[in-house]
Amino acid sequence: MNYQHVIQELANAVIEVATEAVILEDNDVTKASIMNKINDDILVHEVVDGSEYCSNSKHHCKILDNTKNKNALLSECSDGLSNCDNANEVLKKLATWALYADVYEELENLL
Secondary structure, three states, X not given: OOHHHHHHHHHHHHHHHHHHHHHHOOOOOOHHHHHHHHXXXXXXXXXXXXXXXXXXXXXXXXXXXXXXXXXXXXXXXXXXXXXXXXXXXXXXXXXXXXXXXXXXHHHHHHO
């Protein structure tokens, strides 16, 4: 898994979904309208949650090995691990929130 490629792939998917939504709403397609749509509709979470990188546990350790955002979950929700019943759930949550943060950073670079 080339982690940077994964991040770019997910960020491009988010931009594509946001752009289509902006067009359907008959709004001008601008960087600002795309970012507003991304933030208003939590598209990063939807795209990441629907990806194999979030759902397939074989990716979780690889994500955590490659991200700069290992503590994104703890930064965003201090009780984020409170309902985890086992180590696999902890890894999944940590990896998923790191992936959210990495995709948001990539979006800032692309837009």
